[in-house]
Each structure stands twice: as C-alpha cells, then as structure tokens.
Amino acid sequence: MTPHVRTAALALAVLLTAAACAKAEEPQSAPAATGSAGRQVVQSPSGTAGPTCTLQQFGGTAFDLRSAVVGFSQSEKEANPFRIAETKSIKDEAARLGITDLRVTNAQSQFSKQITDVQQLIAQGVRLLVIAPLNSDGWEPVLQQAAAKKIPIITVDRKINAKACSDYLTFIGSDFYEQGKRAADRMIEALDGQGKVAILLGAPGNNVTTERTNGFKDRVKEKAPGLTISFEQTGEFAREKGQQVTEQLIQSNPDINGIYAENDEMALGAVTALKGAGKEPGEIRIVSVDGTRSAVQGIADGWLHAVIESNPRFGPLAFETAQKFLNGEAIPDKVIISDRDYDTGNAEDSIGEAY
Amino acid sequence: MAELTSRQGGGRAAVLKPQVYAWVQDYGVYAAVLALLLFNVLFTPHFLDASNFRTQLVQVTPVVIVSLGMALVIGTQGIDLSVGSVMALAAALTVLYLGYGWLPALAVAVLGGAVVGAAGGALVAYVGVQPIVATLALLVGVRGLANVLVPQLVEFRNPGLIALGSSAVAGIPVIVLIAAALTAIVLFVVRRTTFGRQVVAIGGNRPASELSGLPVRRVLLTVYVISGLLAALAGVLATARLQASDPTSLGQFIELSAITAVVVGGTPLTGGRIRVLSTVMGALLMQLLAATLIKHNLPQSWTQMVQAVIILAAVYATRKRGSR
C-alpha cells in the first residue's frame, strides 16, 4: 500500500514543480507605482473634531518604534489587489522607517484564526499592533489581553466595536458610506439624474456592503428622485459572480441605464458580461468603488464611467499616527482618509498610481 | 393505483408511498424544471428570448460538467469534494502555460486535474481512506497550491481562449456544445460500457463486486481521475468565459452545487445507481431557480432556502426508495 501513497505524493510533487517550466503571457499592464505615489491623505486633520487620545490618557509608556516588536494581523489572504497593496504598504513603510522586527500574520478569512494570530503576537511581546479586522465584533478576549499589557492597537480599514483610547487606540480607514454617496454623485452625473440603475451588492452581511449601499441609496433619494434603483443582487465582491448576475440582469431588464458595482471586481465582471452581450462601451454606465489598476484601465477603455478609490496604503499613515502618539501628541479616535476618484479626465494619467 | 389510494385511504399509504417516492425520484426533477419554465414563461419578462436560454445554459455549464464526474463518483458510493479546487488549479495552470498557446495550456490544466484525481483515487482505492476525508484534504491542499501558483486574479488576452469562452456555433455557445458532448460521452460510458456497469456494481455492493472478480480498485481510481479531468476542463472553460484566471474564488462551493445536482437528479448518495440526464436536469433546475429569483430581484437568501427545500425533498425521496 505504501507504494501508492508514494505515487500520490509524487504526483503532487510533479504538479508543484510543473510551475518551473511555466510560460505565461507577456505582461500588458503599466509598471507598478513607485515611491509615495497614491499615498493616503487624511480627510479631517487631527485634533479638529471628535474626542482625542494621548499617551497619558491611554496609560502606556513611550518606546522606540524602530527597536520594538510590531505586529500586523491581516484578515484575508493577499489574493485581491486591496489586500496585497495593504500588506505591502505596511511592510514597505516599516522597512523605510527602520522597524526591523515586524511580525505579519494572515487569518485566511477565518475569524477564529485571526483571534489566535493576535493572541500569539501579544505573547511574542509586540509593543504596537496594527490590525485589519475581519469582523467588527468578537474582539473582547484580545482587547483585554492587549489592554492588560498596555499595547496600543490601530485598526485599519474596518472598525472594531469597542472603546477608542481604552480598548484600542484609533481607527484609520475610509468612510464607506461616503464612498457610496460619491458613487451616487457620479452615477447621477452620468445619467443626468434620470433612468434605471442596478446595484451589484457586495458579500451579504458585511458592513462594507451595507454602508456602500446605504450611502448610494440615500444620496440618490436626496438628489435624484428621477433615478430608480430597479435591481439589486449580490455579486459577492467576485468577478465571476458579477459577470453572471449582470448577464441575468441585462437579459431580463434590457432598459437598464447604469450599474453601480460595490467593488471593482464585480464591475469588471459586468464589463465581460456586457461585451459578451454585444454592448458598446458606455452604453450602460458603470460606477464602482476601489480603484484597482484594471478598473482604472477600464475607464480609459471607456467601459467604466468612474471609480471611487478606497485607498489600501495604510502603512505611512498608521506608523505616522503611532509615532505621534508615542511623542505624546493627541490622536483623534478615528482617522478618516480622503479617497480620490478616477474618471475619464484623469484615468490615463493616473493608472500608474492605482493599485 | 390512484383508485386504490382514494378507496383505501391512510392504511394503504404504507404500500403506495414507495411508488410515489420512486416516481418523484425518477421524474420529479423533470417535472420541477417544467414547472419552473412554465412559471417563467408566464411571469418573467423576456424569458422566451433565445439570449436568455443561452445565458442560462452558459452559466450552468461548469456545474454540469463537474456534476457528470460527481455522478460517477457518487455512483461508487464515494464523493469528490476536491472538484472546486481542481477548477482553481486548472485556472492557475491555464494562465501559467498560456505563453505556449491556449491548446497546450488546456492540455496541461486537464492533466493537472487528472493528476489530482489520481491522487484522490489512489488514497480511496488503494490506501482505503474514506472518500470524504481524502478529497477534503485535496480540497484544502489543491486550492492552496493554486493560490501559490497564481496568487491573484490574472487577466489574459489570448484570442483562442477568449473565443473558446465566448464564441458560438449556429447560435449555440461552444462551451454549451462541449458540455452536451461530454454529457453524451458519460451517458454512453454509464449505459453501454463494461466500465460503466462495473462502476454501479461497485457502488451497489463492493464486497460482492470483489468476489465477482471486478477490478474494483482500478475502477475506483479511474472514476476519481475522470472526475478530476472533468473538473479541470470545467475550470478552463469558466476561466475562458471570465477572460481572467481567478484561482482564489473560482469553483468555490461548486462541489456542493454538483452534489446537489446529482442528488436532485435522483442518484442516491448510497451509490449503485447513476442517472446522467437527471443529473444534468438537476443542475438546470438549480440554475433556473437562481435565475428566476435574480430576475425577480429577490434576495439571494431566498434562493438558498428554496434550494435547501429541494435538496431535502430529493434526499427524502431517495431515502424512501432505498429502504423499500
């Protein structure tokens, strides 16, 4: 029997090594952005609004970031542009600042794994934690352990439902509701406030989905009563699902004028569907959120109308905030990034800055 | 029979019900597809457009191809949970080898699927690992492998591969024709070949098949290889259609759709019986159901609930048949 185990193992080994003689297509996209391109910009300057937090209030002691152990807990595997850019940004900035002991974990979309990841980081003696949370709730055990050791936690891109300045330090991220509103503005502009719009929703039960939806709908209701949202179905943030739903949609609702996709992947799936159905670029206006390079290219090609950016490059801002905090400055309880947008006016020039 | 039912009432139920269940198991899926079609013709705008049927058939293709392999595996009383990951691996291999042209890339991808199938089959047939355990290990491992090979979505421009996913012959999309041809082949294999008979015999009673001199292990191995091969092909076709290779999410949960199609088609999970056309119908039923709810703009949770009800009904019908 063991020969057969060996056969099976050998077969898999062959597969693994098969990649060695692989030959993919020549890359077509523009070279990667360099340096500080696409850096995050804070929307509300620190100290102007809302409660703030100082080292004294938090109750910790100052230390040198460069010689400290710093932990970063990523929530999803780096398989989509957003997560790739996010992790890369943290690592790059740490390297730039001379932080030598950065420990990075990845929870592979399993919340229980993220909790253990962070607990292990705490056990390894980290002095600062940057967390990209998979969920907003369920963090109590971790927060208690961190608070006991007075470890400041900065959460990025998603909030944790807990008390700023005591359970965690602060949150840095985009305002998803605002992104929805801005997407609505672009859609209203594209259709002159008249027509039928479909929404490709994100994964159900996700706060990003909820906020991007509510922002869009509220804005449409407020500014363009002539625009009807006649269709909303989940595309689960995935390209294939976006394509399938769009195929169904344009078949049963041929009179649709615009599609709001809650991320770029679904928008690109919608583009494939429209191409397959023989539509021309611009026939149906598409607005999406994220700002990936493929989507910005889509604007340049005329398939997308506009893309609202959700900037994943948290590194500089996160470490800047941490440094300020350690220097004794007051830190706001949330740091909201000002996201840019891409449209036909700037797409071609900005492709290099997209992630 | 109907007369007996009405005349004798409850007491007869114990005798007549098995036949009702048997009928539901054999033809229920056809009736359900017809009912759903009728509903849509009446209540869904633009349903009778040719483009609509094209859309539904194109979308159901990967599930159909995967469930053909799944039906064979389930026929042997096994299960193959690795199909979705095999699709992802095929997507990864396709794009990695696209530099040689789309046909060599397709060949490598399909070969990769066969190798994974052989690994699962060897574990099941020769080492004696339970199918659910062996293929669950592959589900996790092969998806990981695919992600290592191609960590993020990669778009491609190869015109041959794009044409495979989007061109049509006489108005019928090529990938639908491929699925139809594969269905015909599997139907032939199951009905007319020695191998097909041996597959169901092994699923029906493995010790008896061994004592009857059937090459039980070889047949089991082959069945898993076929399942891997078909899943890989489905992965290539789905990739061609998406015009991008997405090993992260391609084929996720398709094993559940395939098992559902097989079960709804009346193939019992206890093996010993394979219903190829009904399996295809089962896949179509689920596709139509999802399409109907999307077209009427109902939330996805509805689709899942209705699917759950259909699966329960199908399993119940199979169970009654089995205990007769």
Added chain:
Amino acid sequence: MADDVAPVLEARGISKRFPGVLALDDVSLALRPGQAHALVGENGAGKSTLIKVFTGVYRPDGGELRYRGGPAAFGTPMEAQRAGISTIYQEVNLVPMMSVARNLLLGREPRGRFGVIDAAAMYDEAARVLAGYGVETDVRRPLRALGVGAQQMVALARAVSVDARVVIMDEPTSSLEPREVETLFGVIGRLRDSGIAVLYVSHRLDELYRVCDQVTILRDGRLAHTGPLAGLGRLDLISLMLGRDLNEVRSHGLTSFSRERHAEAARQPGDAGRAPARGPVVEARGLTRRHVLDGVDVSVRPGEVVGLGGLLGAGRTETAKAIVGALPLDGGQVLVAGAPLRAGSTSAAIRAGVSLLPEDRKAEGIIPTLSVRENIALAALPALGRAGVVSEAKIDRVVEIFMRRLRIKAASPHQLVCELSGGNQQKVLLARWLAVRPKVLLLDEPTRGIDVGAKAEVQALIDELAGEGLGVLLISSDLEELVEGADRILVLREGAVVGELAGDEVTEERIMATIAEQADG
C-alpha cells in the same frame, strides 16, 4: 398445551393485497400461550406478509387481528413490540459497532445516579443473561466481533428479555451451529413453560417436529392446513406445502440429489471413468492464515462434489475464500489444472475457472440496486462485449438461457434483484457464475434461507452440473444435504482438516463422530 386455552394472538380471515398480488387471502391462525406453533410454506406463500401483519409493519385489508382477547391494530412495529410481541429475524438486526452488552440492553441499561449508565452493572447483567443462552464472551467487545450464530443468540436474548408474550422466530437456526441450536431449543422449551406463545418459521422439518405443537401451512397466500403437528407425517406436510402429489414427493426423496450419479462418482477415482483427465482441477496446498486456517489441503476433481463439514467457525467459509483469493494468506498455494494461481486476486481465480458463491447472499452476493439481468451478467461482462463496450444482444442471450435453465422467477429480466425471493436471488447468483463457465464452483451454504422448492432445484442443479464435469466444493450446515450431495467429505475443525470421508463412510453419524472425536482428543 391444551387447545381450549384462549389464543393470545389470533388472525381471523386476514387478507392483504399488494398492487397486482393478493398476498394473503382469508388466512386464520391462533397462537395459544405455552405453545410453539410452526408456520411453513414455500417462499411467496405469505409467511413473511403474515408475520408483518402480526408485528405492525402492514395493516390488513380485510379480516381481524385479535390480541389478548380484544381487537388489535398495531400502527408500527414499535407498538407491537411494546405490547409484547417480539420478533427475531433471519438477518440480525442489531448495531454491529456497539458492545454486546449495549446491544442486549439497549434502551434498558442499568442506570446509576444522575441517570448515567452503570457500565459495570450493565456488563454483569449482560454476561449473566447471555450465559443462559450458551454464549460465553467478553460482552464489552463490539457485537460484530462475534460470529453470526452468537449474534443471533444475542438478538434472541434481547427479544425474549423484553417482557414478551409472543415471540416470533423467522428462520432462527439458519446461522446457528448444532450446539447453539440445542441451546435455542432449550430456550424455546423454557418460553413454553412460562406461558409464552412461540411462532416458529423454518424450512428445517427436523426442527419443527422437535419443538412445535401446532402447525399452519400456507400455500399461495391461502391457508392449506392448520392443526396439531403430531398427527401429520413429514411427507404429508411437504405435499401440503408444495401442493404436489404425495407419491411424487416420495419418489424424489427428501433432498433432490440423485443417488445414481453419487454412486458413479464414488467409483470414479479407481477406474479411468468417463473423462480422460481425472487429476484434480483445483488443488489447494497448505492454506494458512493465523488463527483462521492451519495448513488446509483441498482438491476437487472434475465432476466431483467435495463437501466441507464442520462447525461454524471451523474454517469452511475461510477455506473457500482463500481458494478464490478473497482472503489474504500467510502461506499456501492454489493450483488450477496444475498451474499456480496468483495469490490474492479474485479476478485471476475467476479467469482460471474458479468461482465462489458466497455464504452471505445479501452482503457479498447480489447487487441490490441492479436488475436481475445486470446481476447475472456482472462477472461475465468482459466477455460479453468488445473493446469495453457491452453487447446488449449477447447479454440478453446469456440472461435468457440461464433464467430459463435455472427457472428464475422474475417479472422480467429488468426487475430489481432485491425484489426477488431468497431462492430466486440464489439462482441469479448461480447464473452469474455459470455464465463465466467455471471449472470449479465453490458453493458456500447454497440452500440457506431459501424455500423448499428452490432448495430442491438448486440441489438438482448441483447434481446436474457435476454430472457435466464441473468440480464442486459444497459447504453446508445441513448435514443431510452434505451427506446426500457430496461424494467425499473433508471435516474441518479449528482451521484444519481432521478427517476425510469417502464412499460408505459418508454418513451424518460419521461426520458427527469425526468432529466429536477430535474435540475430545
């Protein structure tokens, strides 16, 4: 024993119809406390249906069921069991993975404080109860570790210990050794003494005459006879059962083996005989497997029927399985026509012409999900097609030939095999093997659990095949069958051959004596 005692369970004019069949037609039967009542009939006579009416599986369409003096209508088997009607089926109906003790006491485990099962008390209780049934075993082991016979005794002990007033036994002795049968009869005697009514279904006439007071004979769903057993002769009983002329039965003897061929075969070894090649067609040398087989030598010549005698667990089934490569061996070799067979390959054995009809028809024989036709063609499939594609015409031909030759009763070749009676299923399996044209057939309990008519046909077929030159290895717990069927008998005990009987030595007494002799020494 008095017939004037009021019946505890009574069927009055029961009818039961299935689509297309009238399974029971106005059948009456009265079970009285303290009596053992035999229920006999060929398969399809309605015995199973009647039992299922008694036990609440079916509801009758006509007539009345009375229990303990009042009308009864059991909705489910569970209701009947709670009311005090216990049933022991042919196939053991327990949980093989659970311990013997749990199986025996399932649902009635002794509980300690807080309702936790008191394991020690449970094991003691189980061991005590089973000792009364002649089963001495570690009750903590899983049930499947026990032999079939011991499992049957556990099932019986379980059924009886559930406060029963009526115990229905369906072929209870079919997997028991003679010693266990004695124990069973002792138990039945005790049941009668304590006023319990026993309904005893069996094909073994000896047993009926030993333990039963009353007999009811069913034929084609109707009552053929009911009354005291004492006054009814064996041949009368058989003729009532078969509905055949008494003289015809008498001229056939009790089994259907012909004495002529027997005598002829016995003469064969000496003179040159009919066939030129008289060397063994299959020869097993030194078959050895730890704890199971200990150097067994068996050989079968063309046209010879070799019987394997011995008690359950003596290694008869294992010997047969070892010959066809279905049992991994530590040592030994099988030669077919002088050439060694690849070890551990059933398909190689079949290609060489050696096939096994297994003991457990349901678990190792039929493919329940397939039709009669597919079951017959299964082993011969590679020969019934070209390049891996089957030829339906060839299959049809083979199936038709064997269905006719073996008189397989099925609605059509496409009927599911699991819908046939036991006897017809057995014939389907015989057909499966005959279709591959074997040189030697190993028959493990070929007539177990099948009705008298089918049994006679199978026995006659064995005779006929041997007459045509087929070698047969016959395993049977039915000594009568073994003696009348076999030309030569090897007696096994604890995995070794302890005696060989040939010619005039082939008698039931000598077999018993051989087993007993060795047991003493």
